[in-house]
Amino acid sequence: MTISEDTILQRTSFFAGAMLLCYAALTVWSNSFGAMQHYTLFTTAILAYSALRLISRSPERGTDLGVWTDRVVGIAVMLGGVSAGGYFFVNAETLELTQPFVSQTALNMGLVMIVAVLLAAWRVWGAAIALICLIMAAYMLFGRMLPDVMQARMQPFNVSVSFLSGIGGPRGILAYAPLSADMIFLLLIYGGVLHAVGVIEIFGEIGALIGNRLRGGMAYSAVLASTFIGMVTGQAVSNIALSGVMTIPAMKKSRFSGEEAAAVEIMSSTGSQLLPPIMGLGAFMMAVILGVSYLDIVMAGLIPGLLYMFAIVVSLYAMIGGHKGLQDLRQEVDLTRILWVFPAFVGSFAVVIALLVLRFSPSMAGFWGSAIAAGLAFVRPAALRPALNNIRDGLRAGFDTAAQLTIILAAIGLVVQTLTSTGLGVSAGALISDLGAGNIVVTLLIGMVVCMLVGMGLPTPAAYALIAIIVVPSLIDAGISALTANMFGFYFAIFSALTPPVAVGVLVGARIAEAGFLSTAMAAARLGAMALLLPFLFVAFPSLLAPTALTLQGWVAILCFLGATILGAGALYGALSHPLETMTRRVFAIAGPGALVAYAATGWTLIGVLPAVVLIAWVVRGIRRRPPVSVA
Numbered sequence: 001m002t003i004s005e006d007t008i009l010q011r012t013s014f015f016a017g018a019m020l021l022c023y024a025a026l027t028v029w030s031n032s033f034g035a036m037q038h039y040t041l042f043t044t045a046i047l048a049y050s051a052l053r054l055i056s057r058s059p060e061r062g063t064d065l066g067v068w069t070d071r072v073v074g075i076a077v078m079l080g081g082v083s084a085g086g087y088f089f090v091n092a093e094t095l096e097l098t099q100p101f102v103s104q105t106a107l108n109m110g111l112v113m114i115v116a117v118l119l120a121a122w123r124v125w126g127a128a129i130a131l132i133c134l135i136m137a138a139y140m141l142f143g144r145m146l147p148d149v150m151q152a153r154m155q156p157f158n159v160s161v162s163f164l165s166g167i168g169g170p171r172g173i174l175a176y177a178p179l180s181a182d183m184i185f186l187l188l189i190y191g192g193v194l195h196a197v198g199v200i201e202i203f204g205e206i207g208a209l210i211g212n213r214l215r216g217g218m219a220y221s222a223v224l225a226s227t228f229i230g231m232v233t234g235q236a237v238s239n240i241a242l243s244g245v246m247t248i249p250a251m252k253k254s255r256f257s258g259e260e261a262a263a264v265e266i267m268s269s270t271g272s273q274l275l276p277p278i279m280g281l282g283a284f285m286m287a288v289i290l291g292v293s294y295l296d297i298v299m300a301g302l303i304p305g306l307l308y309m310f311a312i313v314v315s316l317y318a319m320i321g322g323h324k325g326l327q328d329l330r331q332e333v334d335l336t337r338i339l340w341v342f343p344a345f346v347g348s349f350a351v352v353i354a355l356l357v358l359r360f361s362p363s364m365a366g367f368w369g370s371a372i373a374a375g376l377a378f379v380r381p382a383a384l385r386p387a388l389n390n391i392r393d394g395l396r397a398g399f400d401t402a403a404q405l406t407i408i409l410a411a412i413g414l415v416v417q418t419l420t421s422t423g424l425g426v427s428a429g430a431l432i433s434d435l436g437a438g439n440i441v442v443t444l445l446i447g448m449v450v451c452m453l454v455g456m457g458l459p460t461p462a463a464y465a466l467i468a469i470i471v472v473p474s475l476i477d478a479g480i481s482a483l484t485a486n487m488f489g490f491y492f493a494i495f496s497a498l499t500p501p502v503a504v505g506v507l508v509g510a511r512i513a514e515a516g517f518l519s520t521a522m523a524a525a526r527l528g529a530m531a532l533l534l535p536f537l538f539v540a541f542p543s544l545l546a547p548t549a550l551t552l553q554g555w556v557a558i559l560c561f562l563g564a565t566i567l568g569a570g571a572l573y574g575a576l577s578h579p580l581e582t583m584t585r586r587v588f589a590i591a592g593p594g595a596l597v598a599y600a601a602t603g604w605t606l607i608g609v610l611p612a613v614v615l616i617a618w619v620v621r622g623i624r625r626r627p628p629v630s631v632a
């Protein structure tokens with residue numbers, strides 16, 4: 001039997017990913033290379049792996065121009081990335097000592113590396129992102145030729161090339177290489193291992209088990225499954241694509257509309273970026289920017305993440321309460337499979353969290369999480385052990401995710417370097433501060449809008465990287481702490497994936513649901529409306545970002561948000577457990593979201609407890625109005 005050329009290329013790409021995994025695992029314990037050699041080698045290996053994946057893509061229907069474009073670009077990325085990366089690796093020590101006054105050969109190789117990264121970003125992430133990165137890199141390289149009014153603080157050509165290509169230092173395309181190589185790679189492989197050993201499928205089973213016991217249970221099972229999956233992938237758009245193909249059709253069978261089903265999946269997958277162990281990649285970037293451990297960021301995001309998921313579940317409950325056409329479909333659940341497979345998740349997840357709490361590196365946590373999940377998978381009965389194909393597919397999913405994120409970080413490094421070196425980021429931040437005129441509320445509102453616009457169409461890590469330079473400094477200047485300002489920016493970087501007209505997350509969900517784009521965006525906005533207020537709440541009460549040091553005002557803020565979310569959901573959907581009268585909806589709107597905003601603005605405790613008081617009064621009123629139960 002002959003083996004096709006595509007199969008050989010796919011096996012070669014898998015072998016390359018496996019070699020990179022072995023190298024990453026070894027560096028957990030020791031590294032015989034210097035820092036720049038290590039990061040150059042890792043980035044070059046990622047480019048080589050991505051090039052092989054591009055070359056090995058096969059057309060779905062006959063000969064496709066896009067496939068041939070992938071192959072041509074893949075060859076260019078392979079030749080350019082490996083040759084430039086190899087040169088930088090061999091000459092790392094010399095380049096560190098002489099940069100930016102390096103030889104013409106080094107500058108040429110720097111330009112080749114920049115082109116290789118941009119080409120890879122184009123085919124992996126799309127033309128829009130690659131074009132943005134190209135324009136910003138070109139501005140830094142050739143901006144001095146523009147009229148004076150368009151010039152910023154410019155650098156000589158050799159300095160610009162040196163900085164953008166990362167020659168001799170962790171800048172430009174290597175700015176986030178420490179993040180990629182030393183923090184997230186093995187955690188993303190851990191997510192791939194969970195795929196391989198069947199844990200991801202079990203999340204759907206557990207969701208179905210809960211969903212079978214609730215009205216509209218299919219939607220609740222989708223929330224649970226999407227949240228669990230997102231907790232170990234840390235990406236919204238890929239999570240929507242991964243879990244949405246299972247959850248959205250299932251919800252539609254239960255008579256949810258396409259827009260409703262897509263909105264549930266979109267908002268669940270989006271919020272999972274706020275939950276450990278991986279959160280969004282931006283959380284790792286925040287740890288680097290603030291110079292704190294990743295665990296500190298996890299703890300800061302814990303309460304907002306839980307409140308976000310509460311808001312989504314309550315809004316879903318209100319949606320179901322007003323839904324007349326739902327048809328509950330019971331799903332078959334394999335309890336035996338759950339009991340045998342779930343320990344692989346519980347055991348490995350507990351170890352990952354414990355290692356992070358004990359201040360071990362994320363790479364160490366990812367290594368042991370992967371090892372334990374794989375080890376526990378092979379103590380199951382033979383019928384429930386993962387097959388060789390499952391292991392290969394799961395690891396490949398981990399390799400692909402790590403490669404995609406490393407490439408976008410390398411590409412966005414060009415933008416970040418341009419913003420910092422030319423002073424454009426400082427100028428944009430100063431403009432926000434000027435428009436805010438010292439008013440913290442106005443500054444926050446302007447910052448929110450800018451975050452949504454800057455991040456539009458970008459994956460969360462890329463959006464947050466730009467927001468951290470453009471928006472966050474203006475928030476800090478307004479008197480907000482660095483952690484709170486960065487969390488505010490990170491939160492809206494996540495939401496920017498839902499901002500029309502690009503709204504990549506909405507686009508993916510709507511496509512799976514075969515629903516309208518704008519109507520899906522509106523349904524998602526309605527479902528997540530209350531969650532949109534959360535960043536303003538933790539800016540007003542920063543102790544929400546410190547679970548171990550919550551103040552009384554922080555506890556009242558949590559109580560206020562819980563009550564306001566329930567009332568707000570009832571006002572938005574016109575129902576909770578049952579349809580609401582018009583006057584009740586108006587009271588709920590004022591006493592719910594209205595009171596939450598007023599409490600955030602004033603800090604008055606009486607206003608903070610108002611939503612809970614109104615909610616209790618409504619429940620008591622409903623109990624009293626029920627007809628007495630007759631006894632035969």
